[in-house]
Amino acid sequence: MSGSALSPAARLRGLKPDWLTDPKVWRTEVLAGLVVGLALIPEAISFSIIAGVDPAIGLFAAFTMAVTISLVGGRRAMISAATGAVALVIAPMNREHGLGYLIATVILAGAVQIALGALGVAKLMRFIPRSVMVGFVNALAILVFMAQVPEMTDVPWAVYPLLIGGLALMVFFPKVTTVIPAPLVSIAILSVITVAAGIAVPTVGDKGDLPSSLPVPGLPDVPFTLDTLTTIAPYAMAMALVGLMESLMTAKLVDDITDTHSNKTRESIGQGIANIVTGLFGGMGGCAMIGQTMINVKVSGARTRLSTFLAGAFLMVLCIAFGPVVSDIPMAALVAVMVMVSFTTFDWHSIAPKTLKRMPAGEIAVMVITVAVVVATHNLAIGVVVGSITAIVVFAKRVAHFAEVTAVTDPDHTTVVYRVTGELFFASSNDLVGQFNYATDPDKVVIDLSAAHIWDASSVATLDAIETKYAQRGKTVEITGLNDPSAHLHGKLSGELTANH
Numbered sequence: 001m002s003g004s005a006l007s008p009a010a011r012l013r014g015l016k017p018d019w020l021t022d023p024k025v026w027r028t029e030v031l032a033g034l035v036v037g038l039a040l041i042p043e044a045i046s047f048s049i050i051a052g053v054d055p056a057i058g059l060f061a062a063f064t065m066a067v068t069i070s071l072v073g074g075r076r077a078m079i080s081a082a083t084g085a086v087a088l089v090i091a092p093m094n095r096e097h098g099l100g101y102l103i104a105t106v107i108l109a110g111a112v113q114i115a116l117g118a119l120g121v122a123k124l125m126r127f128i129p130r131s132v133m134v135g136f137v138n139a140l141a142i143l144v145f146m147a148q149v150p151e152m153t154d155v156p157w158a159v160y161p162l163l164i165g166g167l168a169l170m171v172f173f174p175k176v177t178t179v180i181p182a183p184l185v186s187i188a189i190l191s192v193i194t195v196a197a198g199i200a201v202p203t204v205g206d207k208g209d210l211p212s213s214l215p216v217p218g219l220p221d222v223p224f225t226l227d228t229l230t231t232i233a234p235y236a237m238a239m240a241l242v243g244l245m246e247s248l249m250t251a252k253l254v255d256d257i258t259d260t261h262s263n264k265t266r267e268s269i270g271q272g273i274a275n276i277v278t279g280l281f282g283g284m285g286g287c288a289m290i291g292q293t294m295i296n297v298k299v300s301g302a303r304t305r306l307s308t309f310l311a312g313a314f315l316m317v318l319c320i321a322f323g324p325v326v327s328d329i330p331m332a333a334l335v336a337v338m339v340m341v342s343f344t345t346f347d348w349h350s351i352a353p354k355t356l357k358r359m360p361a362g363e364i365a366v367m368v369i370t371v372a373v374v375v376a377t378h379n380l381a382i383g384v385v386v387g388s389i390t391a392i393v394v395f396a397k398r399v400a401h402f403a404e405v406t407a408v409t410d411p412d413h414t415t416v417v418y419r420v421t422g423e424l425f426f427a428s429s430n431d432l433v434g435q436f437n438y439a440t441d442p443d444k445v446v447i448d449l450s451a452a453h454i455w456d457a458s459s460v461a462t463l464d465a466i467e468t469k470y471a472q473r474g475k476t477v478e479i480t481g482l483n484d485p486s487a488h489l490h491g492k493l494s495g496e497l498t499a500n501h
Contacts, residue, residue, distance in 0.1 A: 025304070027179070032300030033310025035184045035337075036292050040066075040081055040315050041326060042334050043292070045207040046147075050087040051284050052094045053102070055208030058082040059319060060215040061283030066312025068274040070305045074266030075251040077258070077302045079292040079311055080274060084147070085246055085380060086286050089239045093232065100221035101232055106285035107220065108229075108236035110275030113244055117268030125248050125264055131363045132387035134350045135370025136249055139383055141346035142375055144291045144338055151202070151335045158199050159332045162190050166336025170299075181300040183337045190333040204334070205327025210319040215281040240272075243287035245381035247271050250288035254297055294341045362394035396427045403428035403452070405435040415444040421451040424459035432462050438469045445470055450481025460493040 040062045048058030062081035069080040094102040152163065169186040194201060222228050251267050275285045296302045296311065318326045349355055356364060369390050374383030403422035410416070418436065422428060436445075447466070454460060467477045482490060 026306075028301050029304055029306040030310060031181050031184055032296050032302035032307040034314050035181050035187070035300055036079055036296050036307070036311035037314030037318055038187055038326070038329070039183075039292055039295055039334055039337055040079075040289075040311060041210070041318065042204050042207050042331065043289070044082045044315075045204075047082045047084050047087040048208070048284065050084060051091045051102070053099060053284055056211040057099070057282065057284045058087075059211055059315065060281055061278050061286050063312045063316045064215065064278040064281045064283050065274045065286045066308055066315070068277045069270055070309035070312070072266075072273045073270035073305075073308075074263035074268075075254055075288075076260075076262070076305050077293075077297050077307055078247075078251055078254050078262075078267075078288055079296050079308055080247065080271065080286060080288045081292065081312070082284055082286040083243075083246065083289055084378070085242050086239055087284065088378065089242055090235055090284065093235045097231065101228070102284065103220035103279050103282060104222045104228065105232040105235045105239065106283070107276050107279035108232055109239040109243065109285060110272040110277075110279060112236055112240035113272030113275060114269050115272075116240065116244060117265055117270075117272060120265065121244065122248055122264030122268045125252060128249070128252075128384065128388055129366065129391045131366040132370050132384060132391055133249070133252065134347050135367040135387050136374070136380060136384055137253060137345060137347050138350065138367070139371040139374035140290045140380065141342045142371065143378065143380075144345065145342035146375075148335045148338050148342075151331050156201050158194075158201050159330075162194070162199075162201065162330055162332035163336050163339075166190055166333050167340060170336065170340045178301075183295060183299060183340070186336060187329060187333045190336075191329045194330045195328055199330075202331045203327060204329045204331065206331070210323045210327065211316075212320060212323065214316065214320070215283065217280050218282065220279065239285060242379065242381040243271055243275070243285070244268055245384055246290075247288035249380065249384060250290050250293055253290070254293060257297055258303060290345070291338055291341050294345050295337065298344055299337075299341065362391075362398065366391045366394060396425075399423055399425070399428060403432065405432065407437070409442065414442050415446060416441050417446045417448055419448045419451065423453055423455060424449075424462075425455040426458035429459040429462040432459075433465055433469075436466055436469070438473060438475075441470070441475065443475050445475055445477045447477060447479045448481045449479060449486065450483075452481075452486075453483060454486035454489050456489075457493055457497060460490055461497045463490070464494055464497060 041059065044058035044062040045055040046058075048055045051058070059082075065080045065082065069078070073080065090102055090105055093105050152159065166186045169189060170182040173182040173185050193199070194203075247267060248264055251262050251264060255262055271287060278285055292311070296307050300307070350367065366387055370383050370387030373386045374380055377383065403420065403424055406419050406421075408417045408419070416437075420432070424432070447463070454463075463479065470477050479490070
């Protein structure tokens with residue numbers, strides 16, 4: 001046996017996750033999960049209010065989503081729970097048809113997400129440009145901050161020194177030690193101060209009653225008929241798309257932060273499974289949460305599934321076993337954490353004057369439009385779609401000017417060679433027809449495409465139109481220099497695109 005061979009025990013250790021073999025990783029993951037679990041409670045209650053359901057419904061969703069996605073999701077350390085985007089989509093269903101239909105919608109949305117994941121919808125992420133991603137991140141940071149504003153207005157004056165103290169602790173405590181996450185220290189110290197001094201400020205308990213028992217599985221209370229399916233299907237489809245968009249964008253962001261790759265197809269299917277489980281346990285459904293994910297990954301330094309699992313587990317334990325204690329946590333402490341998250345999430349480099357001077361105007365416009373649409377609609381999915389469409393238009397407009405035509409006539413004036421340079425597609429080929437001298441050119445015309453590429457049927461149709469115009473004047477056209485893909489496309493479509501071939 002060679003000296004470099006690993007013993008069975010060593011090989012087994014290599015198969016174990018980091019948190020089982022490294023005490024430091026274990027500590028980081030456990031404390032990160034505790035911080036996120038605390039931060040999830042007021043958020044889940046707030047989203048329950050948006051959806052028009054009992055706070056327990058949102059808390060159950062946060063618990064089941066986090067625990068399930070930690071096992072079946074594709075992105076480690078990402079937090080999934082009840083979210084505002086999903087709450088906004090399904091709120092009309094609850095308002096118009098009741099809780100049973102809302103739960104049925106969540107389960108169907110999960111099934112749709114599994115189907116979309118299996119069909120490879122995650123691969124569409126590659127078509128989202130960087131400027132849209134930056135806009136998404138910045139808009140997210142703004143939304144996280146805006147969500148805290150109501151907690152900072154029309155409140156007792158004591159909230160403000162608590163808020164400032166919480167932010168100061170999170171800025172300066174890491175300079176002393178990083179063993180314990182600064183947000184956890186901030187929440188603990190502010191809670192002790194308010195309770196010991198009897199300071200009257202809004203607390204977690206003011207948001208709503210915490211559940212006193214675990215959720216029980218069951219089927220939604222709806223008739224299992226075609227009418228029910230047609231009623232919930234549009235909402236389920238909308239929820240599935242919004243949830244996947246937000247989850248995949250958040251996963252990509254965490255990939256960039258941690259410099260690791262995640263399986264987006266597994267994440268899509270995992271989101272679907274988590275929503276089905278959540279629905280069966282009476283939760284309101286959800287998706288990835290950018291704010292809590294940033295607390296977990298960026299602020300607390302978590303990197304494994306353990307932190308995600310514990311975030312959900314701690315949430316339920318805190319609600320059921322320590323409900324009275326958690327209810328006394330001042331909202332100012334959690335608001336301070338979220339304000340810090342919004343500040344660290346925002347890409348300040350993207351709006352620095354030095355960056356803006358170098359960035360093409362189109363890229364800046366795409367980023368600004370993405371931010372504006374997300375902030376205006378409070379819907380990340382709509383912002384990403386509008387931003388991506390804008391980026392496509394900007395790209396098409398820019399590339400359309402890359403096709404150039406130069407003409408060289410033989411000394412004996414019997415042949416003219418047109419050299420076309422650039423990318424030929426629907427935007428650039430439209431201007432091509434007008435760049436030839438049909439009336440004055442000699443009888444033989446050569447169109448040299450050795451420096452061009454044909455991308456679509458519009459370009460082939462344009463070349464056919466040019467040939468037709470010359471043929472009407474008794475002149476012949478020869479197309480040369482086609483690369484293999486262009487020649488294949490031209491050979492397949494030339495003369496077949498009009499009824500009069």
